[in-house]
Amino acid sequence: MSGRDMSGREAILGKLRVAAGGGSADAARQEAVEKRLARPPRGLIPARGQLEGEARIALFCQMAEAVTATVARVRKADDVPRAVTHYLRARNLAPRVRMGADRRLKAMNWSAQKSLEIGHGPAAPQDEVGVSHAFAGVAETGTVALVSGKDNPTTVNFVPENHIIIVDAKDIAGDLESVISRLRRKYGRGEMPRVLNLVTGPSRSGDIEQTMLLGAHGPRALHLIVVDG
Amino acid sequence: MEVSSPQFKQKSRKALADEQLQRAMGKAKAGFIGKRRKAVDALPEFEALRSSARAIKDHTLAHLDLYLEAYERKVIASGGRVHWAETAEDACQAVLDICRAVGARTVTKGKSMITEEIALNDFLEKNDIRPVETDLGEYIIQLRGEHPSHIIGPALHLNKEQVEEDFRRVHDKLPAGRDLSQPESLLGEAREILRPQYFAADVGITGANFLVAETGTSIIVTNEGNGDLTQTLPRVHIVVASIEKVVPTLEDASQILRVLARSATGQDTSVYTTLSTGPRRPGDPDGPEEYHVVLLDNGRSSMLGTEFHEMLRCIRCGACMNHCPVYHAVGGHAYGWVYPGPMGAVLTPSLVGVEKSGHLPNASTFCGRCESVCPMQIPLPRMMRHWREREFERGLNPATQRFGLGLWAFFARRPRLYRLATSLTIPALSGLGRRTGWFRSLPLAGGWTRHHDLPAPEARTFMQQWRDRDTRKQEGGVA
Structure with a gap:
């Protein structure tokens, strides 16, 4: 100093x-x-953030779609690569994605998608599609929580024009406070990952005449794949 | 930024005659109010959350010294550095020192009102460092050499045709025949132009919506994603934040987040809420190698414990100006400094002095809408009244106003004389205005009658009428 x-x-x-x-x-x-x-007081949690089971997952999907994210649900983790290929084809995107070395992504059966090219590591300007695995979801607002780390580059979340985020249904919490509790358990009391990104829909701006337009500086499209099993 | 609040009256007159501005303000008014209403109505717990958010800030302000020390300890423990800045100059110098130490030539900037307050861009430019604003609204006004007219919508005062004109002027390497008639194409062009800048910048500067004492975390809340690119890609991330941004815990931040976006844009939550704690860690594939926080006081510590204490709860959502009839009429630039609307009318005198900004707390109809929508329940009208009192105590009002008030006070303290004077003038005025019941013009009342007629008084004074009423009552007449 x-x-x-x-x-x-x-x-x-x-x-x-x-x-x-x-x-x-x-x-x-x-x-x-x-x-x-x-001992942080938990504060007031809206009823909307206190749903359980399928109602909670349904609210998560509904809230995410309300902010123009698209949502697909698959039965198990091994269905994810096919769902990714399907999404790329439907949006007429080249079969190329960028992702980190997250072990949950690594464990998936990517080799079955013959034409799909996968780049690992931080994103570069030419990357069109990023794939991330969420730490958690928040049903109250349709938000996904992403943590940075050696296997999870932050650039993947912001540089590519399209972002696909995988979230396990069991990781969808009712409220943000529950996610905070999980962070404490994982990183320790008073500790945080370098970056926690809470993402709610694709990027947008209302700076020209108050008209909300999608696709500002972050991804123009956000696709969530919810894994049930 | 230079304070031009003394010219509030002249600037307002100009703003009222500016058709283009009036069109833009009309759109803004309709948009903000409806969107907030819808979001608030959809959350039954909203009012209870306001009280919860307020209690958190009240607790924090009562222990601000301790929470700032706790916050600092955690930032250092996570590998970051904290720079304390008493004044705007100190803060600018701290940023410059960090930039120079890494040989920075360009810095990208996320949206930050604090850097407007300390006039950081001008300072960096004077020292040969190029600041690039990346928030769309901030980018537009930087091209125009203007300042934000709204704390969350910097380019609120502009129409899309003006933005198109600026883009054609500045982006002159692009084909002249391109179609920029739609906001979408303007947004797309800004995105393409700014993209390489993020990668080329040496330093990224952001503000902070919250600082969390528990973890040493800074939080930014954005919709565009520009703040994240700004703080992720360059080698150095500098957070510039004022001291009252600190909250105790992550849960506390979460409570306030529930009222922030709803009050601001009418969203349940903003697209990106980003919590950053320290620089890149061993093995991290990306992120800044250095993480600095410049903590700015700039007059805030002097507000603590005064009648303006509660202003420090403000979370800069903009709801007060979005609902203010004066702001709607004159726009943000008339206020003459960084913070417009009701929150500006209270904060500006606190930070730059009431002698320069007395017009701002005077420009209020005291309709009370600002207080009723403030997510932090800040009594803005009451504080504007406090400024009016201080202004009078310090003899800052114009001589004619003081003379008028003095004259009134002279009579008010002498009831007999007061009654005599009014019993002579009221019938005279009443007689003069008898024909229509209105005055189109009246000597000494030109400021009023220029814009509307003045009703002529009843033939008898209030006191006389009251006495008559009492007499009638005693006689068993009208109750």
């Missing part, structure tokens, strides 16, 4: 301390803060 940062820090915190606690960080305030950080 440079000298300027240091003096700025002390000046700002000093002023805040005076305003908040009359100059001191007393024990009661300290305790209130530590308690909240250690």
